[in-house]
Amino acid sequence: MIHEIPESIDSLFRERSAGRVYVRAPLEKDNEACTRLHYDDFDRITRDFARAFTSLGFEPGDRVGIAVGSPIDFLLYFFGGMRCGLWMAPLDPTLDYDAAPQFHAQVEALQLRAIMSDREPPTASPVPWHGQTSRPHIHFSSANSVEYTPSTEGGILLSSSGTTGTPKVMMLTQRQFLTTATYVAQHNELEWRDVGLNPLPLWHINAEVVAATATAVAGAELILQRRFKRTDFWQLVYQHQVTWINAVPAIVSHLATLRDGETVPSSVRFIRSASAPLPAELITQFERDIGIPVIESYGMTEAASQICANPLRGLRKPGSVGIPVGVELRVEPLVDDGVETPNQHLPIGQIALRGPSVISRYASDDYATRFTSDGWLLTGDLGYLDDDGYVFLVGRSDDVINRSGEKIYPREIEEIILRVDGVIAASVIGVPDVILGSVPLAYIELADGVDDATTCEHVIAALEAALGRSKRPTAIRVVDAFPRHATGKIQKNPLRDGAVTPRYEALLS
Numbered sequence: 140m141i142h143e144i145p146e147s148i149d150s151l152f153r154e155r156s157a158g159r160v161y162v163r164a165p166l167e168k169d170n171e172a173c174t175r176l177h178y179d180d181f182d183r184i185t186r187d188f189a190r191a192f193t194s195l196g197f198e199p200g201d202r203v204g205i206a207v208g209s210p211i212d213f214l215l216y217f218f219g220g221m222r223c224g225l226w227m228a229p230l231d232p233t234l235d236y237d238a239a240p241q242f243h244a245q246v247e248a249l250q251l252r253a254i255m256s257d258r259e260p261p262t263a264s265p266v267p268w269h270g271q272t273s274r275p276h277i278h279f280s281s282a283n284s285v286e287y288t289p290s291t292e293g294g295i296l297l298s299s300s301g302t303t304g305t306p307k308v309m310m311l312t313q314r315q316f317l318t319t320a321t322y323v324a325q326h327n328e329l330e331w332r333d334v335g336l337n338p339l340p341l342w343h344i345n346a347e348v349v350a351a352t353a354t355a356v357a358g359a360e361l362i363l364q365r366r367f368k369r370t371d372f373w374q375l376v377y378q379h380q381v382t383w384i385n386a387v388p389a390i391v392s393h394l395a396t397l398r399d400g401e402t403v404p405s406s407v408r409f410i411r412s413a414s415a416p417l418p419a420e421l422i423t424q425f426e427r428d429i430g431i432p433v434i435e436s437y438g439m440t441e442a443a444s445q446i447c448a449n450p451l452r453g454l455r456k457p458g459s460v461g462i463p464v465g466v467e468l469r470v471e472p473l474v475d476d477g478v479e480t481p482n483q484h485l486p487i488g489q490i491a492l493r494g495p496s497v498i499s500r501y502a503s504d505d506y507a508t509r510f511t512s513d514g515w516l517l518t519g520d521l522g523y524l525d526d527d528g529y530v531f532l533v534g535r536s537d538d539v540i541n542r543s544g545e546k547i548y549p550r551e552i553e554e555i556i557l558r559v560d561g562v563i564a565a566s567v568i569g570v571p572d573v574i575l576g577s578v579p580l581a582y583i584e585l586a587d588g589v590d591d592a593t594t595c596e597h598v599i600a601a602l603e604a605a606l607g608r609s610k611r612p613t614a615i616r617v618v619d620a621f622p623r624h625a626t627g628k629i630q631k632n633p634l635r636d637g638a639v640t641p642r643y644e645a646l647l648s
Contacts, residue, residue, distance in 0.1 A: 140328045142356050144321045147313050148221040149189075149289035151355055152182040159331060160360045162351075164211050165375060174211055178358070181215075186287070188219025194285040195269075197252070199224025199292040204246065204254035204266075205342070208232040210363035213341045214351055216255050221313060224290030228297065229342035230254065231625065236261035248298050248306035248503060295347065297440055298503070308503035311344075311443050311496075319443035319496040320352035322465035326448055327383065327411065327434070329357035334406075336381045338367035338390065340625045345413055348444040350385045369393050377404040387414040388421070389627030391433060392563055395425045409434050409451060413444075414626040416532060416550060418557040419457035435460055437532065441516055442466060443496045447530050458554070459529040466494035470524055471517065485523045487533055487548070491515040521548065538631065540569035540577050547579055547610050555605045556581060556615075559597045561589035564621055566629045567612060581612035582634055582641070584621050591617045595645035602647070616641035 145151040155161070157179035164174040176184070197203065203225050207213040213229075220227045228249050236242045246254075246265050253267040254260075260268035294312040323329075337350035341363070354361040362379050367390050376384070384407065386394075391412050397403070409432045410425075417435045425433055436448035437460035446468065449461035470488035493515050500510065509517050521539065522532040533548040540547040549567035556565040564584040569577040585594055595615045602611050618641050622630040633639050 140325055140330055140357075142321050142324050144314075145317050145356065147289065147291045148218050148317070151317070151352075152178065152185060152218065152222075155179075155182065155355065155358050156331065159358060161355065162211055162214060162361050162363055163379065164209070164363050165379070176211060181218075184215055185219040185222055188215055189223040189287040189289075190285055192220055192223050192225060193287040195253075197223070197225055199288075199290045200226070201252050202226040202228060202250050202296055204228045204230050204249065204251045206230040206232045206234075206236075206254055206256040206258065208365065209257055210341055210365060212257055217341075217347070217351075220255075221293050222289060223287040224292035226293045226296040226310065229295070229347065231340075231342055232256070232258065237263070245298055245306060248308050249296055295344070295443075296502075297344065306503060307501055307506055309440050309498055310502045311440075311498065315496045315498070316348050316352060316443040317356070318465065319445050320348050320356050322496075323349050323353040323445055324357045326464050327353075327409070327451055329353060329359050329383075331358040333357060333359040333382045333408075334362065334380055335359065335383050335385060336362045336364070336376060336379070337385045338364040339385060339387065340366070343626055344440045344444045345438070345626060346385065349411070349413070367393070373397075373401050373403060376407060380404070380406045382406055382408050384410045386410050386412050387627040388412055388417045389415075389564075389623070391417060391425055392421060395421060395428065397429070403429055403431065407431050411436060411448075413438055414624075415628040416460075416553075418554055420554070420558045422457040437461070437520075437530065439518060439520075441498045441518075442492055442494070445496075446492060454527070456525075456527075456529050459525070459531050461530065462528050463530070466492050466497060468492055468524075468530065469515070470522065471511075471515075473521075485525060487521055487523050489536060490518045490520045490522050490530070490532075492518060538568070540567075540579050542572075542578055542609060543575050545609055549579070552579060552581060552602070552606065552610065552612060555601055556583060556598050559594065559601050561586050561594045562598065564629065566621060566631060566634060568631055568634050570613075570635075579610070579612040580614055580616070582616045582618055582621070582639070584618055591643035592645070595643065599645060599647055611647055613647060615645045615647070617643040 155178035159178050160175050161178045161181045162176050203220055205216045207216055217227050243265050251266050256270045260270050297309050299307040335354055337346050339346040411434045413436045422433045434449050438445040446466055447461040448464050449455040469491050471491045472488045497516055519536050520532055521534050521536055534550050538549050552567045553565045562583050563586050567579050567581045570580045572578045598615050618639055622633045
């Protein structure tokens with residue numbers, strides 16, 4: 140499937156087929172009708188938004204935040220602003236901005252001129268807050284007396300939270316994320332007949348590029364959910380004849396076991412997983428029991444979401460994030476590390492990238508060292524390439540545990556733990572040790588009804604059978620639930636800071 144990279148967001152929606160549905164928002168409440176917009180309606184309304192932004196005095200290059208919870212309304216703001224050349228900065232619409240300490244730092248780092256929202260403004264917003272509490276596009280698009288000029292300027296503006304250190308600001312031009320979206324559409328063979336389901340937050344780069352923009356590039360249809368809901372999930376898929384699902388490992392894990400009376404619709408071609416490593420054992424189980432291929436991928440905001448993906452057709456390697464798609468990738472040797480990958484004899488190094496979708500600099504201070512002199516972005520992810528060119532990740536450079544000079548990679552331990560029945564999530568961190576420097580400590584989350592003590596015994600037995608003593612965690616701690624990012628990725632800093640209280644602990648000898 141060959142797709143041309145669109146010149147701009149404006150040209151993308153001008154060229155879509157008028158008779159096709161672009162987005163649907165499934166039922167949020169009982170008896171509420173499903174909202175849908177055809178491509179011609181979406182084109183018309185986002186033009187209205189571009190006119191409204193222009194009438195409010197915004198000019199190409201201005202930076203505007205979006206704190207919008209309604210999925211369809213979010214996309215109207217998001218793409219409408221870019222049609223007239225604005226930098227659109229998605230903000231988490233679930234936050235209490237009066238209580239969020241990072242809000243002011245994030246607004247300052249992004250240099251926002253205003254924030255558009257479908258909720259009431261906080262008591263102290265550092266910039267003008269344009270809030271509408273009911274169907275904002277009806278009110279917002281009414282200010283359309285000023286014509287806008289289609290623009291290739293602007294794009295997506297994002298930053299880290301700013302809770303520690305200088306916020307890391309990234310600017311992805313329209314051309315950059317349209318390039319990645321086109322590669323996603325081609326790699327997954329998306330065409331106008333496809334219907335995608337996206338339960339991931341739209342204020343995250345994955346949903347913006349992989350779901351919303353790649354769907355538009357293919358002229359296909361997208362079902363939007365505010366959040367993933369396990370109840371009646373497969374019924375929703377059947378109702379809308381979904382052909383692919385945009386997911387993260389936590390969602391794949393929830394779907395790996397069918398509930399009483401559930402069947403998997405035959406319409407689904409694949410599930411795409413991103414955001415965090417997917418345990419090889421889970422992929423094997425899911426494909427065996429559910430019968431849908433899992434396309435594991437790897438990406439980061441700095442590359443407009445996608446870097447690697449397993450092939451849709453051909454060899455998919457559980458445990459690998461696949462092959463590079465549309466980017467150059469190399470492994471930078473670790474100067475002080477001669478460690479070889481288990482049974483592979485391939486050196487581990489830091490993943491480095493460059494390409495048309497990869498940023499060449501950060502739009503903030505303190506991060507120039509992330510780029511080499513010849514223009515490669517150092518990702519901070521550690522991994523290796525096998526003889527077939529498949530990428531295997533072993534962890535983050537700041538997650539590596541140095542025990543008396545021996546490097547221990549958390550993912551190797553986590554993969555073993557996740558094979559134990561009853562364990563649904565695992566995270567290994569390094570903790571200081573007076574004698575050894577640092578030692579591994581494992582946290583696990585268990586399925587409902589599973590006994591803590593018995594499961595920990597099984598975890599310890601699995602670790603003792605697979606790992607030498609120096610690589611084994613000092614203890615296994617059971618938590619009620621891991622702190623997670625919006626995409627389901629486990630947050631390790633609260634574990635390191637002792638902010639998560641375990642309900643049970645088992646020590647290893």
